[in-house]
Amino acid sequence: MQILKFKRWAAICLFLSGLAHAGELRVFVKDQHAKPVGDAVLLLTPVDPSKMPRLKPKDEVVDQIDKEFMPYVKPVVAGSKIFFPNKDNVRHHVYSFSPTKSFEIQLYSGKSAAPVVLDKPGIVVLGCNIHDWMLGYIYVADTPYFAKSKADGTALIEGLPEGDYQIRIWHPGMGMIAGETGKQVSINDESTGQLNWQINVKPVTRISRKNSSQGPGY
Incomplete structure (x- = not known):
């Protein structure tokens, strides 16, 4: 019984230790007119491939x-x-x-x-x-480290092990390219980094929505 209790305690400590040694990055995304941008995808990739x-x-x-x-x-x-x-x-x-x-x-x-x-x-x-x-x-x-910005332009990427990362961003208004690459960021354990990022976005061309005059079932 004591051995089972010890194993359970050790597992809990290991789990909590993993949580404690995770940093996060908060990003605020704005466009060329300094307005918040929602639906932007932020991605972090470890600079050291062995840490992916x-x-x-x-x-x-x-x-x-x-x-x-x-x-x-x-x-x-x-x-x-x-x-x-x-x-x-x-x-x-x-x-x-x-x-x-x-x-x-x-x-x-x-x-x-x-x-x-x-x-x-x-x-x-x-x-x-x-x-x-x-x-x-x-x-x-x-990469498993990504997040999407909210309507207010904020995005939070959590659970980041300590280290250096390359950050990328993509939004539909940037076209079908893989995204824009920013500077490297360093993440420290149990800390929240802050980053402001301005991107150039174009209006996304969308076909006008048809109304109900198309008839039921359309």
């Missing part, structure tokens, strides 16, 4: 609600399975012709169709063959 942990793919979800992709921008780690549940009362036909991942999910409604595995880093643009205005983006990351 093994990626842990997850099951992720991009909803279809009110004939829109939710969320508009979704960062995921490479290898993740993406489910596309349809919560509308009409059918959708999801597709992507992106070099990162080309796929097509035929007309369906209700629960999600079979998931799509995104095993290659890059940008995936989503569309719907039925509703032309529907547009969404998935950023497939090659």
Whole structure:
């Protein structure tokens, strides 16, 4: 019994120690007009490749609600399975012709169709063959350290081991390039770093949404 208690105590201490030795980076993103930028993806990559942990793919979800992709921008780690549940009362036909991942999910409604595995880093643009205005983006990351900025322009990347990192940023208004690379940042254990980043973003061209005059089921 004493041995079991000791092992349990040791496991708890190890877990808490792992939490205590993790830093974080808070980034404020603004555009060329000094306005906050939401939906920007921030990524940190260890400068020392040997410190890159093994990626842990997850099951992720991009909803279809009110004939829109939710969320508009979704960062995921490479290898993740993406489910596309349809919560509308009409059918959708999801597709992507992106070099990162080309796929097509035929007309369906209700629960999600079979998931799509995104095993290659890059940008995936989503569309719907039925509703032309529907547009969404998935950023497939090659690092586990990433976050997306909120509407107020803030993003928090947590759980960062001590060390030096290369930081990147991407936003739909930057086009289909992999993103802009910034300066290296150093992370110390149990600390929160602060970074302001101004980017140039262009308006994203979107097809105007059609109204209900198209008839029921559209």
